[in-house]
Amino acid sequence: MQYVMLTLMLAAAAVLVYVSITDIRERCIPNRVMFPALLTALLVALARPERWSLLLGGLVAGVLLVLPTLIYGLEKAGGGDVKLGLFIGLVLGWPAILPALGLAFVSATLFAAGGMLLRRLSWRSVIAFGPFLSLGGLLVGALLVLEQL
Template identity: 30%
Template sequence: MGNFVLLDWIRICLIAILVYLAYYDLRTFRLPDVITLPLILLGLLFNSLSNQRFISFQDAIIGAILGYTCLWLLNLLYRIVKKQDGVGMGDAKLLAALGAWLGWFALPSILLMASLTGLIGGIIWLQWNKQNHRSAFPFGPFLAIAGIIELLWPQTLQTLLLSKPV
């Protein structure tokens, strides 16, 4: 019972941090290193030292590396084509943190959910703020929402997409 309660508190704290990061990114267009970098480290430590870890330490390391590298490469390609940044590195660090906590196998779901909600949310954001399609909008909130969904209901997207209709 005690370990179950501890995992619940860890999930609650992680959700609170993700909600705060989403709010902060909406207000400032920044994801502060003072939060994202310790979040990566805490995810790695939790999954390496805890008996109640979410994933193996190896999956956490791979998740952190792939999470960061994926958005870093996407930004590099965008910079080559458009001569400007397309994704902030705070977003890459947030995805690395989600990879450290939830593992590399959660990253495709997180990215797909964040991209779909970001597409819809981005259109609403740009309309609300009366900006054109070339204007920037924060992607961190969508990563945070997708991370929370994956934390609370793991592999929901795979279940929805791959389940056989009855």
């Protein structure tokens, strides 16, 4: 069973790395990657014994990440981040999604603060959030895999 978890996490890691690079380069998380990844994550979540935890993780991440989009609009908070968060939540589940999101928000805040201190960013700057979501998902996912070994 631990090899199944490792295989799933490696596949998810590949998606996270790809969308991070794309988000940095193009400021976009491509639907052509996220929709198949989301469908796969949902089907895998439904097939696993801990399905309710995985579905709750996806729901929590989706709801938490849709709020900034509703408040600030799609030009400031992208819909791709919502889909990416939903994907990470479906992979990690509840309650593991919480530290993953926490790491994403803290690392993005530190990056923005550093950019402002170095005068490379301003209060009006918009940064790609996908890489920070991916970082949180990768770190927590790695811990879950290590826990299984």
